[in-house]
Amino acid sequence: MKNLKHLLGITLFTIAAGTVYGCNIKVKEKEDMAFLTTKVSEKPAKQYVKIALLLDTSNSMDGLINQAKAQLWDIVNEFTHARCGTSSRPSLQIALYEYGNDDLASREGYIRQVIGFSSDLDEISEKLFSLTTNGGEEYCGQVIQTSLKQLDWGKNADDLKMIFIAGNEPFTQGKLNYKDAAHNAKEKDVIVNTIFCGNYEQGIHTDWKSGAMLTGGEYMAIDHNRQVVHIETPYDDVIIKLNTQLNGTYISYGGLGAAKVAAQREQDSKAYGMNKSVAVKRSVSKSSRLYKNSQWDLVDAVEDDEFEIEELEVEALPKELQGKTEEEIKAYVAVKKKEREKIQKQIQELNAKREAYIAKNQKEETGELENALLSAIKNQAAKKNYRWD
Structure with missing residues (x-):
């Protein structure tokens, strides 16, 4: 019975470990027994x-x-x-x-x-x-x-x-x-x-x-x-216009806020200065999950479990939110979040059409x-x- 319980324990651990190891899901035929004593909690959760x-x-x-x-x-x-x-x-x-x-x-x-x-x-x-x-x-x-x-x-x-x-x-x-x-x-x-x-x-x-x-x-x-x-498409101008609207959903806070808002727009300008298509690709990136700015933007910051709006000093808030109650601030952030998600979805949908257009009309490598x-x-x-x- 002891041997059966021991085997069952190893089996359950192996299943759990296979779930945690997100990318390397292939199980080795020969496992080092020392591995089986490692705590699952020690495995980093994020890849x-x-x-x-x-x-x-x-x-x-x-x-x-x-x-x-x-x-x-x-x-x-x-x-x-x-x-x-x-x-x-x-x-x-x-x-x-x-x-x-x-x-x-x-x-x-x-x-x-x-x-x-x-x-x-x-x-x-x-x-x-x-x-x-x-x-x-x-x-x-x-x-x-x-x-x-x-x-x-x-x-x-x-x-x-x-x-x-x-x-x-x-x-x-x-x-x-x-x-x-x-x-x-x-x-x-x-x-x-x-x-x-x-x-x-x-x-x-x-x-x-x-x-x-x-x-x-x-x-x-x-x-x-x-x-x-660069292949121009019928969707480029609309995506760039949506990008300008997207910038309007950012709510800067803290010491970094104003400078980061300026930097965001400066990089938009530099991308456009290279080519309209580069500006479009940057706009698409900004509509993705990889463009996060929780260190200076309230909409992204509230997604972090450790962030609390009520802990911010009044001076850290943008002028339009200073003097507002906590409930009013949260409501304002929620509106901007909903607005951002709508714009991001529009950009992603237009980009899918843009990529299809490029695939159809592309004659040489980009x-x-x-x-x-x-x-x-x-x-x-x-x-x-x-x-x-």
Whole structure:
């Protein structure tokens, strides 16, 4: 009877653990018995997709930076539909490094962390637009190692952790051997994908393919100076108009509020300045679950269990809510929330029609960097049982 109870206990634990492990639902044939003694509560409840972009910002890389600015929103919009196995949807975090720029400190290997892992899409966009190019030494192994050391990659085996490094000089430059960096990446369960900006065969001969294969990543070569193809649709102007209405549903609070509202509109303007289609893609991102601003917006903040409106100081509220009762404030937030959800739904519905229009009328690929990133992301996500719906 004792043996039967013990076996039953292990079976129930295995079922529970399989439910908690959202993305890796395949059960190993041989389990380490030590695993069975681990508490289920120690497993992180939320899964993350963590992407570090390591961009060469030397003189020849203006085209690469422009593609990154234009196609950030394609990546975000792709992950809006991602799911971990059959359960939760992952949170997306993006980090950004620049390397190979004379303006950067030589003692740091001409490397700079532009932004650590962040889900603040406006700030990520702002940092991308802040990049400028200048000649310099390009140390691929060192920038990979720096990102592995500085960033919090976490230890959840279900997280999808990827580095994308793009450049056009030999992968072997610098004192730190890229093979050592790749070994360290594997230890952290981080996949290194390499994007050579130039001829495919030249990238192979300069070890960019080798740099990817060591971690099971993908090697890609792109024409970084190629103009991104944008297809205008009959739905673009309506989506951009709805985006302006969407901005009106944000209720800023606290010390960050006013500056973040300004930043939101500034990034709208910069996206539109690149191309109307980029502004549309950003608008679609803003209508998705991944665009959250609970640190400065009351509508998003009230969704957090730990946030309490009544704990805010009067001075932290926008002027239109100062002097209002708690009930009046909550009612105002509820109205804005309902308004936002309606606008977001309209944008999503129009975007579905927009994507169908593009698929029908598209005669060539939309963007070199976009295609490289999304292809690798989909392939590597599938290996961890991520799916799209």
